[in-house]
Every structure is written in C-alpha cells, then in structure tokens.
Amino acid sequence: MSLPSSRRELLGDFVTGLRSVALASLLPAATRARKAQPHFEPKAKRVLQIFCPGAASHIDLWDHKPELSRRSGQPPPAEMNAVTFQGKNGALMGSPWEFRPMGDSGKMITELLPELGSLVDDIAFVHSMQSKTNTHGPACVLMNTGFSLEGFPASGSWVSYALGSANRNLPAYVAIPDIRGIPPAGPANWGAGFLPAEHQAIVFNAQEPIRNLDRPKAISASRDTATREFLGFLNRTHEQRHPGDAELRARIASYELAARMQLSAPEVTDLSRESKATRDLYGADDGNPLKAAYARNCLLARRLLERGVRFVSLFCASRASGVDGLLNWDAHKTLKADYERHCPVLDQPTAGLLRDMRSRGLLEKTLVVWVTEFGRMPTHQEGTVGRDHNPDAFTVWLTGAGIKGGVSYGSTDEFGAKAVENVSTAHDFHATMLHLLGLDHERLTWYHNGIDRRLTDVHGHVIRDILS
Numbered sequence: 001m002s003l004p005s006s007r008r009e010l011l012g013d014f015v016t017g018l019r020s021v022a023l024a025s026l027l028p029a030a031t032r033a034r035k036a037q038p039h040f041e042p043k044a045k046r047v048l049q050i051f052c053p054g055a056a057s058h059i060d061l062w063d064h065k066p067e068l069s070r071r072s073g074q075p076p077p078a079e080m081n082a083v084t085f086q087g088k089n090g091a092l093m094g095s096p097w098e099f100r101p102m103g104d105s106g107k108m109i110t111e112l113l114p115e116l117g118s119l120v121d122d123i124a125f126v127h128s129m130q131s132k133t134n135t136h137g138p139a140c141v142l143m144n145t146g147f148s149l150e151g152f153p154a155s156g157s158w159v160s161y162a163l164g165s166a167n168r169n170l171p172a173y174v175a176i177p178d179i180r181g182i183p184p185a186g187p188a189n190w191g192a193g194f195l196p197a198e199h200q201a202i203v204f205n206a207q208e209p210i211r212n213l214d215r216p217k218a219i220s221a222s223r224d225t226a227t228r229e230f231l232g233f234l235n236r237t238h239e240q241r242h243p244g245d246a247e248l249r250a251r252i253a254s255y256e257l258a259a260r261m262q263l264s265a266p267e268v269t270d271l272s273r274e275s276k277a278t279r280d281l282y283g284a285d286d287g288n289p290l291k292a293a294y295a296r297n298c299l300l301a302r303r304l305l306e307r308g309v310r311f312v313s314l315f316c317a318s319r320a321s322g323v324d325g326l327l328n329w330d331a332h333k334t335l336k337a338d339y340e341r342h343c344p345v346l347d348q349p350t351a352g353l354l355r356d357m358r359s360r361g362l363l364e365k366t367l368v369v370w371v372t373e374f375g376r377m378p379t380h381q382e383g384t385v386g387r388d389h390n391p392d393a394f395t396v397w398l399t400g401a402g403i404k405g406g407v408s409y410g411s412t413d414e415f416g417a418k419a420v421e422n423v424s425t426a427h428d429f430h431a432t433m434l435h436l437l438g439l440d441h442e443r444l445t446w447y448h449n450g451i452d453r454r455l456t457d458v459h460g461h462v463i464r465d466i467l468s
Contacts, residue, residue, distance in 0.1 A: 038438025054328025128410025
C-alpha cells in the first residue's frame with residue numbers, strides 16, 4: 001500500500017477511515033437502547049393515554065346519578081361534609097344534560113358524547129378513583145407519575161426504561177400537547193425524573209413539528225452525514241473513557257435518535273398521506289378549529305403507535321387560564337357553556353381514533369386509557385353555575401388489549417361525592433397498566449437516593465375485575 005503523497009491526501013484518508021469506523025460504531029446503537037424482556041407474557045405492546053386536564057366532571061360525563069337529579073336544588077346533606085377548593089358549596093346540582101343508555105350493556109352516558117357512548121361495550125369504566133390532592137398541577141403529576149411532587153418519572157418513562165422502542169428511528173415515548181397549550185405542571189407530566197434522560201418524552205404535535213430537526217439548507221446531505229459519523233466516533237471514544245456516566249450516554253443516545261428521526265419523522269408526521277375517508281372519520285377538517293386540531297393529533301398518535309412508539313400521551317385541553325374552563329375542563333363557573341364547547345372537541349376524534357385502530361388490528365395489542373386528574377362536586381359552587389374540585393371521586397376508563405369491555409368497576413355514593421366501593425388510586429391504575437404490558441409493578445424499580453423507587457411507590461393493586 002502506498003503512503004499518502006501530501007498533507008491533503010493524508011487528511012482525506014484519515015476522515016474516510018473515521019467515517020467507516022464511526023459508522024460501524026453507530027450500528028450497534030439500537031441494541032444499546034434498553035429493551036428488557038417483560039416479566040410475563042404481555043397482553044399489550046403499547047399504551048395510548050388520552051388525558052383531559054382540568055378535572056373532567058365524572059357526574060356530567062360517565063357516572064350517572066339519578067338521585068342527584070331528583071334532589072337538584074336542595075341543600076347537600078350534612079354528612080357530605082365536602083371540603084371545597086375555590087368557594088363554598090351551594091345547593092345540589094344535577095347534570096344539565098340527559099344520560100342515555102348506550103350499547104348492548106345499556107351503560108348510561110351523557111348525551112354530550114354520542115360517538116364515545118356508542119363504544120361503551122368495548123370500555124371498562126373505573127368509577128371509584130380518588131386523588132391525594134385537589135390542586136390541578138400536583139393532581140395531574142400524580143396521575144402521570146404516581147407522586148404529587150414534581151421530579152418523578154412519568155409512567156411513559158418507566159415503560160420506555162422497561163421495554164424501549166420497537167422502532168430504533170422513533171422515540172419510545174411521545175407526548176402530544178393540545179393546540180391550546182401544555183397541561184398544568186407542564187413537562188413534569190412527561191419528564192424522566194431520576195431515570196436516564198433518554199426516557200423522557202419527545203414533545204410535538206400535528207401543528208408544531210419536532211423542533212430543531214431539519215438540516216440547515218446551507219449544509220449538504222453528504223456533509224451532514226460525514227459530520228454525524230465523525231461525531232459518533234468521538235462520542236463513542238468519550239463514552240468508553242467515562243463508562244459510568246449515565247447522563248453522557250443519554251445525551252449521546254438522544255443525538256443519535258435525532259439524527260435517525262431526520263429521516264423517519266417527516267414521514268410519520270405527514271398527515272397528507274391519510275385518505276379523505278380517514279380524515280373525515282376523525283374530523284380532521286372540521287370547521288371547529290379546536291376539534292380539527294385535536295383530530296389531527298389523534299391521527300398523529302395512531303401513526304406513531306403503528307410505527308412502534310411504545311407510549312403516547314395525547315392531551316385534550318391544556319392549562320388553566322384567567323377564565324376558568326376556557327382552555328380546559330375546569331368548569332368552576334359556567335359548566336354548561338364550558339362542556340358544550342369541550343365535548344364536541346373530544347367526542348368524534350377520540351371515537352374515530354378507536355374505530356380506526358380497531359379496523360387496522362392495532363387495538364388488539366394497544367391499551368388505551370382515558371384519564372383526568374380528579375372529579376367535580378355534586379353541588380354548584382356558591383354564586384355560580386359551575387362545580388368545584390372533588391378529589392374524592394372521579395372516573396377513568398380503559399379499552400383495548402387485555403380489557404373486558406362493557407363493565408363498570410367501583411362506585412360512588414348516590415350523589416357522586418365520594419368513592420365508596422372498590423376505592424381505587426393512581427397506584428392501582430398504574431399497576432394495572434404495567435400488568436397488561438407484562439410488567440410486575442413491584443419488580444420494575446430504579447435505585448435512587450437509597451431506595452428502590454417504582455412507579456407505584458409502595459402501593460398499588462392490579463384491578464383484575466376489568467381484565468379479559
């Protein structure tokens with residue numbers, strides 16, 4: 001082999017060699033992404049969480065209370081002794097809307113959600129949820145992380161840590177915020193906490209693509225590739241010198257994922273590839289801009305799930321605002337007007353998403369959960385026609401892989417003020433979610449500050465009555 005004849009040729013050979021070495025070092029990168037075996041045979045491979053921030057009222061949507069309607073306008077019974085958050089309790093207030101029997105099961109659902117109501121035979125309702133707090137931010141964080149304090153890993157981060165992504169070119173965990181903004185407590189709802197940073201969610205939606213992903217026009221594709229290969233070589237070398245640095249590994253993994261996503265993300269976010277029939281099913285071109293935006297986010301969620309993303313958090317509504325109930329489900333003052341604005345946004349797109357997933361065979365291995373942070377009071381807030389916060393009773397529901405449809409678990413009292421039968425918590429909810437993914441919530445741990453931490457803290461029981 002001849003020696004290089006000039007400095008330029010020497011440098012050229014060096015860079016070419018580095019490209020080959022770097023490329024070879026990048027190829028095993030996908031195998032380094034943690035993808036453990038489940039503890040037992042899973043029913044679900046992935047999770048779609050639909051979160052309605054603002055505390056969607058169980059007694060106006062899912063939890064039919066005829067006695068509350070009969071006694072509407074009367075003073076609440078003394079034994080209710082409900083603690084209020086924003087104002088005094090007024091009289092009992094029945095739901096402004098009729099409840100109708102839906103499906104073969106005859107489940108009573110508000111008339112505001114006819115499309116979702118038609119799917120009740122596939123849904124398991126948990127009517128006996130309780131929260132530890134009546135404040136939106138901590139309660140949202142509790143439902144997402146198992147703790148009301150910020151700084152703990154989200155459930156999607158635990159799933160990413162345990163199972164990894166099924167597609168090396170896409171993240172394991174994606175959060176899709178509503179066009180109206182991020183939920184209360186913001187990134188604490190999808191952060192990785194003390195887990196390696198690579199397990200936090202990548203955040204984007206159909207309206208705002210992934211930031212900082214496009215290659216600058218001034219840089220050619222070949223130059224971009226060569227630069228990434230060289231950086232990969234330097235990163236591998238640096239990583240070998242610091243084998244115990246988890247943050248360094250996470251940073252390198254995130255950069256490598258970003259590079260791969262430059263090729264995969266444009267395809268997955270291109271909703272123009274969807275047929276008109278599919279867009280109509282979701283309502284993606286609806287004249288209501290909020291509904292159309294949420295519908296497009298639903299379409300994006302389905303495209304991510306079918307391409308191997310392990311956990312998708314899809315938000316319908318956002319943070320609180322100067323006007324209660326304007327941007328989310330926090331109907332303190334004007335319940336009727338607020339929910340007649342929010343329910344059409346939620347109903348068709350969510351039902352369309354479930355129908356589309358079922359028709360594609362995607363729902364067979366996907367667990368879908370609908371979540372909010374707490375419920376509302378059965379009284380009207382004094383001086384208003386809205387409802388105050390109620391951490392003692394709310395509803396969540398589940399459908400898809402491993403779920404027994406057409407069932408209702410737990411119950412509240414005759415007014416919906418408090419869960420009284422099979423009382424459930426965020427820890428039970430998370431234990432059930434992990435169980436369906438083949439994960440034992442007591443064995444999925446991370447050692448942090450002298451303790452083996454887990455999503456369910458030291459609590460949690462699988463809600464087996466809703467499992468198929």
